[in-house]
Amino acid sequence: MWVLIRKDLLRRWRSPLATIVMIIFPLFMSLAVGSISGGGGNDGSDFPRIKILLQNNDENGFLSNALMGSAGQDESQEYLEVVAVGDEGTEMMEEGKASAMVVLPEDFTAKVFNREPVQIAVVRNPAEGIKPEIVVQGTGVVATYLDQGARLLGEELGIIQVMMEAENLPASAKVGAVSAGIMTKINGVEKYLFPPLVEVGGVKEEDAEGDSGPASNVFGYILIMTTVMALLFVATRSMGDIFEEQNSGMLKRQLATPLGIGLVVGAKTVFAVVFGVIVMTILGTIGLTLQWIVPPVDLVAVVLLGVSFSLAACGFLALVVSLVKTEKQAGIMGWLVIMGMSAVGGSMLPVEQMPAPMQAVSRYTINYWAIDGFTGLVFSGEGLADIVGNIVRLLVMGAVTITAAQVLLVRRFREVSP
């Protein structure tokens, strides 16, 4: 069997282009998607900051000044750099010195308080892709809250404006009355207004937990997701090679020797598993070198999970190959199965972001258990004991599919037509 496996490994070594493409694919995807989403570690320090110019043409307005003062405060400082500008803002935008410029118009405060239509202008930097869009969306959210606030608190805002413009300080009782009115209205609509903020708080809690784990970053996460998908393609190609050998006459030639078809198919499967582990090792090493994955990671657990996933991947794709008749059909069917499993199993989108029914289905894919195991080991500091369930599931799936595929393939190729 080793002679057959060695031959296939040597063939891959001598003709490495397809393998290189399969290795580049997850790296490219990680780099591309990771860069778009910031790519930083859990401390957020690597997240690219968005520079926003804020031009306030409503210089004496209470609301505009409040917005100017609150922008870029607290946690948002990590992501936002807000710079107050005057007329020079336009020139700075032309020079590409910021992602976007937000312009508050003259009489902004007065118009909001008087519930008159008012527009906040956003100037985008066309040289940047996603960052100006984030500013536009963020400004839209602010506008929505201002609009709803003005509608809700219109009467109180009018009183506040009068108080602010008065020369003397307002009486405490008057302030108290306005405050009570505002609180009463806010309490009435609280459950409609604040649920999104509560959800954001939930995310922050997860971040805080992640801070204590390894410092691997979003590149590493995407690398794991896409490597799992790439491994399925590797398995398809490795198992589909049996058709190539059939077409070239090599299979017939091998079967004219004392080798049995069971051994030939078995060796091909073992090769596919071994080759999958090699590709994973290369990708993992690159991930470590680029510090997308940062130790400490339980290496034994990673190896066991990698082998069991490669076994399961080869089993699934061997089964696909055993059910079709040609190399072309194997390619098409393999592609469909891979795309389906990857979409549902978390190789394209984190499972947590999927609808509940899809999350339930994802548990039936090998992608899910592999990604769940690898991300647990790399990001949450889990060990072998934590992912043993993943390994067992993958081994069982692999054993069942490989056995079925072996039976079907042996039956298929037992007698080779002349």
Added chain:
Amino acid sequence: MSAVLEVKDLRKEFGDLTAVDGISFDIQEGEIFGFLGPNGAGKTTSISMICGLLKPTAGEVHVEGVSILTDPRKVKRRLGVVPQEVAIYEELSARENLAFWGGIFGMRGGELNSRVDELLEQVGLEERAKEPTKNFSGGMKRRLNLALGLVHDPKLILLDEPTVGIDPQARRNILEVVKSIVAGGRTVLYTTHYLEEAEELCDRLAIIDHGQILSQGTVGELKTQMGEGSLLTVQGDFPATTLSEAVTGVEGLMPIEIDDDRAMLLVTRDGPGVSHSLEGLFSRGLTFDDITIKEPNLEDLFLKLTGRELRN
């Protein structure tokens, strides 16, 4: 001499199609036995059954007394199969290809290396032994294809059309290798549809068509089946019936194949001769546009046996 290969009543059916229809023959040790027949005659199917790739519908195959049906592994160890298509790994070098096939037969280390060197020299590839075979010419690939079947030094070598699609020089090289194999005491079953190869190489021949052996023997024995004499081929504007009637009235002239406008006739050696035969035909009012006189060969025998030419 003892029989290395014995084939008895071998038959293979694919549904309604009978690809091989009860063939029987044997090959003695040190012999080159030729299977001569056109494409689709059943040669490759026969070889596939002999080497265990196909299960016969009926019949028996024994190699050195061992049945392929009851002990296929033992038989396959004694066989070297060279398929019709060039079956090599093009990513690998000639040396790596040979080492792989040797490895399959359990050869290792020094034994394997020296055998690989020997074969590379034998097929003239020693200077390009480390080069990926995808860079090889068609002839070089064919030579390597042949060598791969010899690496474990088998007793019986099955060569299925080993010279298809190559230039005359490469063909000559392969024929020389085959001769050297037999000179080394091995036995060869050689299928071809090239008449010249069969005549040059084979000690004995079987002419096969539509899955049946039509005739077998040495080249000399087969030629005598045509009869002793000269082959007279005539072409012209005549009906077959008229010529047939005329031929029966001419002494020393025998019909082999007569069609409208074309006929092949044998002028027997013990008869009055070619001139007499032609005069006899002319005197019966026949005229010809073209007349050819030659010694009969296997192609003519094939035509006589099957009614069609070998290369159709």
